[in-house]
Amino acid sequence: MARGNRRLTRGARYRRYTGGPDPLAPPVDISEALDAIGEDVMAGYSPERAMREFLRRGGEGRAGLDDLARRVAERRRELTSRHNLDGTLQEAKKLLDRAVLEERKQLARDVDLDEGVRALSEMQLDSLPGSIAAAVSELNDYRWQSSLARQDFEAIKDLLGREVLDQRFAGMKRALENATDEDRAAVKEMVDDLGELLAAHRRGEDTSQQFDDFMAKHGDFFPEDPQTIDELIDALAQRSAAAQRMLNSMSPEQRQELEALAQQAFGSPELMESLGRLDGELQALRPGEDWTGSNSMDGDVGLGLGDGTGVFQDLADLDELTEQLSQSYAGSSMDDLDPDKLARQLGEDAVADARALQQLEQALRDSGTMKRAPDGQLRLTPKAMRRLGKTLLRDVADRMSGRTGNRDLSRAGTAGEFSGATREWVFGDTEPWDVTRTVTNAITRTAAAGGATGEGVRIELGDVEIQETEARTQACVALLVDTSFSMALEGRWVPMKRTALALHTLITSRFRGDDLLLVGFGRHAAAMEIEQLVGLDAMYDKGTNLHHALMLANRHFRRQPRAQPVLLVVTDGEPTSHLEPDGDVYFSYPPEPLTVARTVRELDSSMRLGAQTTFFRLGDDPALARFVEAMAKRVDGAVVAPELDDLGAAVVDSYLGSRWPGGRFDARTATYGDVFGDRGFWTG
Known part of the structure; x- marks a missing residue:
């Protein structure tokens, strides 16, 4: 039996609890928050605003919304200051320069090459335009003498194809590395089928069976595993809008060069036409996405089209988190925070801080210290006023003690001091019982009635006597x-x-x-x-x-x-x-x-x-x-x-x-x- 227990122990695994709030976490302490909120209310803040201000500042040892917002802003600055947007252009130029160099080397060392062919090839290479897109277009019909040069040139088209697909479908750049013609044909078929599905949905002619058939055929292209067509459209539209914002952020020269270069993707202009139609359908279906925004990027690390689109999605997440953390819009609450986006951008520690603030806000609302008035505004309840008053009265007592040198003593007393006399209790009396006289009265009454007192004493109302106090002035x-x-x-x-x-x-x-x-x-x-x-x-x-x-x-x-x-x-x-x-x-x-x-x-x-x-x-x-x-x-x-x-x-x-x-x-x-x-x- 013991052996079996040891096996169970060795097989145990402990990991982070992910089923919601930590069930073993201590209860949220709202005392600090209530004191701070009360002070702000007395300073003229509404209870709603006072609670928001406390959540912004945070408490002792607890990060607030402002701290999370600062970390979001730092993350955003890091992304925009580290990267630039010409990564794809630079990579294409690098491949082109290497292909031309390899071709020149081959022309120089191939002594058996016809001199007319050599002269024509050198003339074509010498007259290449400065534009990368124009140079690639002109070299489409060039007869390469170097197999290495031909591989580098074909790699440009493959790179462009994978990049433009990665813009719309995350992870496609890596998935299509070393892809075959059959793989590319499957992608082209998926894009065409997707365009037809979205067009039918926009016209209201699609069916759930059509979506199921599409996912059964092309589901491997969508690791997000959307369960409905709306989930599919949301994911695609967010990515497509981020790609558009990236293009908007480029200089006109960069944008023109990339758009021309993209026509060389996989050597198939038809792919770009299909992707263009797909973008149009998505924009029509989700006009609320940000299709016109832009961001300046002036860092040293070049971004490709796919990675750049991912960064622009990150920037969109950060902008949304900034708005959520501001809590400045009507009806805002801590429940608006998106924990998945917060975890992606700032890590699990930030999620833990946000959940602590959510629990604090909920505890404040559920504790009976705040209530929603008929006008929709939060109000401090009498319970909160009593708590705040006790805190202030404690301060008053401390000041009175400090002025007179007294200390806290636990001797009972009120304005009406005990006189030493007692009397029978009558309805409405609030003075304390005289326990000795009360018990004595019960024993005497029981004995006079012939009862046995050894089995306990039963106190009746007539036995109760209270301690009289001096007259108390109202x-x-x-x-x-x-x-x-x-x-x-x-x-x-x-x-x-x-x-x-x-x-x-x-x-x-x-x-x-x-x-x-x-x-x-x-x-x-x-x-x-x-x-x-x-x-x-x-x-x-x-x-x-x-x-x-x-x-x-x-x-x-x-x-x-x-x-x-x-x-x-x-x-x-x-x-x-x-x-x-x-x-x-x-x-x-x-x-x-x-x-x-x-x-x-x-x-x-x-x-x-x-x-x-x-x-x-x-x-x-x-x-x-x-x-x-x-x-x-x-x-x-x-x-x-x-x-x-x-x-x-x-x-x-x-x-x-x-x-x-x-x-x-x-x-x-x-x-x-x-x-x-x-x-x-x-x-x-």
Whole structure:
């Protein structure tokens, strides 16, 4: 048995898995992509564009589309800078020169040759035209004295025949090397039959049986093994169009010389006539192929007609890959990438990089972090917003820790601290159980009923007691963020969004009883959902309508008279517009007294509603500094002038201070658990 196992082991073979994505590959990690996409969305990109930009850049240790596109461009430069297009002409000229030289040698050493024949032959050789095609045509009737010279001359016709066929049928140049007249006749018959098949297809008169009969007779000429006539036409048309682009890329002199020389192919002008008809049928059947393009080739390596056509097919593949990698056309996706073309041009490593990006894009779409809106655009889902908010809140926590020297502690705690008392659970309670009292109640009840406690204890609802907490103040929070032109101009747009999202995440995750209103104010103000604010493009309308924003905040406060109002204002400019009684917006710069007066009146209303107010002043404008200091002093509020990187931490710090037990939050003594929950909120 063991011997048999050893034989099986020796016979095992391992090779690359080709059945699709690697089944043993680790799952795609989208965390880095989501963080980067979220940052770009806050900077004003649409989620669709943000995802495209990440796929272009790639991630840590992962090539992106730009890297693949760069490699495609390098491959294209290599092909065009290395080759030139006169390979067939140069090879034909080499054979012609060698044939003429051998003939001259034979004429010189053949002493028995008739002097008249010698003189006529030398005269014909001396008067050969400079054109290779014309020289070959003139020598068609020449009586060669040298057998070696005759072989070289016939090799020119054989070379031309194999080259013009290799242009249309890849591999024909090598397949017809040392071919017999019978082989050439078979090729001529195949070309004629193919022309008839394509003509019938263009007229709509062909049948599947006709195609099957053609392939049964001539299938050896088509290693691609097309299964339908359309597959056959596609392969032939791509090759024929590449051949035409090669001709288009030659100089007029080169093109004229080759076209004339090609008439000598196999010494049979009828072959070129058949190939010409074939090209016409293919162009009529596939007009969408590129039949008019061209490329400059100025390298040192000459290309024959067949090899040159292959290079032009490679260039077409590279151009198509460039478009696919650009992902710039409507409806583009990573699934558009052609792995076969990528493997041919760049190798299997490039295919692996592309598949990794395809899997990442699919994972982003399938993870529930993006969804297609009714307008067809991608949108970040609430799940993605929560994830991004947690990331930002983690940054805020790190900054608060860095400012106070605190470290991450895993002590549980919230704004409502445990009082030490317990009470019976009632429906709707969310406080934690007192496990000891609950189990004791169950044991006591079981014993009083005469039951045996040694067989286990059954807990009923009446046994449950919960731990009471101190009364927790509910806050009604209004975060007013400046969305005026200067915020975008001075690079404050993204920090403002990061701040709003971090505060929103903290409140919705740890202080769910609080009610947050987000208001953006530029020339006018508007209440916004967090998704709307995060995706908001930079506003380039001038105007700072704090008056309108305060009106919306006060309306929010009045709706919840029992909650503690908290007013947080982030701005980088004095109020320059206000709302008129008829709803129109009035704008003036510098600010007019009427605008300031109406703004102050709304701020006084906030004070009468009991709002705890903090202004966050961005920038060093002295006029703004004087204004916010006066406003804060009027309502017994506070002014904070944070650096942009510290804005989120400053706003969260102020919010926590306004609703912490006792009315103050001391970041020097509070733990992360107090603020963000047990086991570190940001790791959720």
